[in-house]
Amino acid sequence: MNFLLPAWALTRREFLRFWGERSRVAGFVISPLLFWIVVGSGFGNLDYFFAGALTMTVMFSAMFSMMSLIEDRREGFLLSVLVSPAPRASIFFGKVAGAAILAWLQGLFVLCGVFFTTLRQDPLTLLCVAGALLVTALLLTTVSYGIAWKLSSTQAFHAVINLLLVPAWMLSGAIFDPLLSFAWVRLLVQFNPLYYAHSLVRQFLAPGPGLPDISNCVWALTASIGIGAVLAVRSTK
Amino acid sequence: MVSADAIRVDYGARRALDDVSLVVGAGEWHGILGPNGSGKSTLFRVLATLLKPTSGRFVVAGETDPARIRRCIGVVFQSQSLDQKLTVQQNMTAQGNLYGLSGATLGERITKLLWQFHLNGREHEPVQQLSGGLARRVEIAKALLHEPSVLLLDEPTTGLDPMARREWLELLTDLRHERELTVLVTTHILDEAERCDRLTLLHEGRVVTGGTPADLKGQVGGDVVQFGTTDPARVAAQYPMFESRIGDGWVRFETPNGARFAAQAADALPGVIQTIAIQKPTLEDVFLRTTGTRL
Numbered sequence: 001m002n003f004l005l006p007a008w009a010l011t012r013r014e015f016l017r018f019w020g021e022r023s024r025v026a027g028f029v030i031s032p033l034l035f036w037i038v039v040g041s042g043f044g045n046l047d048y049f050f051a052g053a054l055t056m057t058v059m060f061s062a063m064f065s066m067m068s069l070i071e072d073r074r075e076g077f078l079l080s081v082l083v084s085p086a087p088r089a090s091i092f093f094g095k096v097a098g099a100a101i102l103a104w105l106q107g108l109f110v111l112c113g114v115f116f117t118t119l120r121q122d123p124l125t126l127l128c129v130a131g132a133l134l135v136t137a138l139l140l141t142t143v144s145y146g147i148a149w150k151l152s153s154t155q156a157f158h159a160v161i162n163l164l165l166v167p168a169w170m171l172s173g174a175i176f177d178p179l180l181s182f183a184w185v186r187l188l189v190q191f192n193p194l195y196y197a198h199s200l201v202r203q204f205l206a207p208g209p210g211l212p213d214i215s216n217c218v219w220a221l222t223a224s225i226g227i228g229a230v231l232a233v234r235s236t237k
Numbered sequence: 238m239v240s241a242d243a244i245r246v247d248y249g250a251r252r253a254l255d256d257v258s259l260v261v262g263a264g265e266w267h268g269i270l271g272p273n274g275s276g277k278s279t280l281f282r283v284l285a286t287l288l289k290p291t292s293g294r295f296v297v298a299g300e301t302d303p304a305r306i307r308r309c310i311g312v313v314f315q316s317q318s319l320d321q322k323l324t325v326q327q328n329m330t331a332q333g334n335l336y337g338l339s340g341a342t343l344g345e346r347i348t349k350l351l352w353q354f355h356l357n358g359r360e361h362e363p364v365q366q367l368s369g370g371l372a373r374r375v376e377i378a379k380a381l382l383h384e385p386s387v388l389l390l391d392e393p394t395t396g397l398d399p400m401a402r403r404e405w406l407e408l409l410t411d412l413r414h415e416r417e418l419t420v421l422v423t424t425h426i427l428d429e430a431e432r433c434d435r436l437t438l439l440h441e442g443r444v445v446t447g448g449t450p451a452d453l454k455g456q457v458g459g460d461v462v463q464f465g466t467t468d469p470a471r472v473a474a475q476y477p478m479f480e481s482r483i484g485d486g487w488v489r490f491e492t493p494n495g496a497r498f499a500a501q502a503a504d505a506l507p508g509v510i511q512t513i514a515i516q517k518p519t520l521e522d523v524f525l526r527t528t529g530t531r532l
Contacts, residue, residue, distance in 0.1 A: 002337040009334030017322050020363075080318035080379070083285050084335040085307040
């Protein structure tokens with residue numbers, strides 16, 4: 001059975017649904033910029049918070065994207081996908097790719113704000129940041145997919161995602177430097193994929209001491225995606 | 238074309254299907270008839286490869302591997318499985334892609350099916366704007382897109398108004414004349430069941446009887462006479478020679494000559510019998526006789 005065609009069907013469906021809903025398009029554009037400007041201004045440093053705003057934009061968009069999986073199950077669409085001969089890995093890939101690309105595009109939109117900062121803006125840096133955002137989007141949609149498969153209501157999904165997302169974001173380095181905090185916080189940070197995602201973006205935009213190496217970040221994120229993908233495909237029944 | 242052998246499904250401590258076996262021949266339209274909770278939707282989920290049975294085996298189109306079975310079956314669910322936000326055309330294209338179809342082949346099949354099911358001109362409308370009957374037609378067109386040899390329908394007319402239900406049944410009749418297809422339909426609606434070649438009656442997760450609609454009704458024989466009465470037990474006791482069933486405010490007899498029996502009973506029990514209905518046995522009578530409960 002063809003792997004890519006079913007995956008493409010599900011990816012394209014995510015795009016069609018997105019463009020069909022005006023409120024989603026408005027939220028796509030306005031909310032991340034507003035967040036960056038308001039919170040960054042609050043900290044008195046738009047430059048420092050820029051990497052955090054980028055990570056956060058991709059993170060929220062990607063993590064909540066798989067609420068659609070629960071809706072698909074409730075509305076019956078998922079049943080017609082599951083009785084098709086499409087390989088389970090293809091179903092996973094199609095859903096995740098669609099949602100991850102949308103989250104990534106949202107991140108790229110916010111990345112345009114870099115020209116209003118004093119951060120690095122050369123094409124290679126922007127390319128690397130775009131790559132880091134794509135990896136982050138893929139990681140978080142994979143995690144979101146795995147969680148959504150186990151849950152039957154959007155309320156439960158909201159609760160679980162918030163439970164994971166808020167601590168992960170707080171310990172990502174987007175708000176404060178966690179390595180200057182308590183020992184248990186420093187330990188916890190080592191197991192937080194978002195810390196590596198945020199650090200990777202910061203390494204490209206404003207490299208500095210106290211951040212993990214780029215190679216460490218890439219390895220940590222790739223391993224996280226790999227583990228998440230295996231678990232998510234196995235749960236696709 | 239479809240066979241199930243000693244299928245058992247347990248949901249925790251509750252047994253949803255118990256030793257269910259059936260055989261459906263090629264080209265046969267087979268109905269699974271039973272009330273809500275009889276296990277017919279569970280059996281449907283097993284045959285559609287959505288649920289692994291606790292024990293037992295099933296073969297569809299000569300295949301036992303779920304991944305291979307999925308290529309041979311078209312499935313119409315009780316609830317809608319269309320994406321409400323997408324148009325008819327977009328839904329059909331996504332379905333075709335899921336089955337590995339694309340390009341000109343897919344385009345031709347979509348055009349043909351939309352025409353066949355009188356949906357041409359509606360292809361660019363979002364599904365959420367279609368009536369229930371039209372959306373149902375899109376469902377079956379979608380299920381036939383990959384030209385399956387077996388079509389599984391789970392209570393396909395649930396939620397449809399009488400007009401849409403009649404249209405749906407006519408559509409199925411046309412479909413039957415147009416293509417060689419094995420169909421397995423779960424239903425609790427007599428109109429749908431009457432159109433099947435053979436039926437399997439399910440009750441509380443078990444097969445209670447099976448056969449052609451005519452054979453099944455022949456098991457009851459004669460006429461069915463139902464009296465509306467304030468004292469069903471008394472009326473039943475009056476005629477112990479005939480098989481009877483008692484319900485809330487009614488008693489039902491199977492008799493060789495309904496008209497004569499009804500007249501005699503009305504004379505013998507004045508004031509006790511309030512209404513009389515005489516009819517030929519229906520599948521509901523068969524079910525009532527076999528299980529003691531109504532559909």
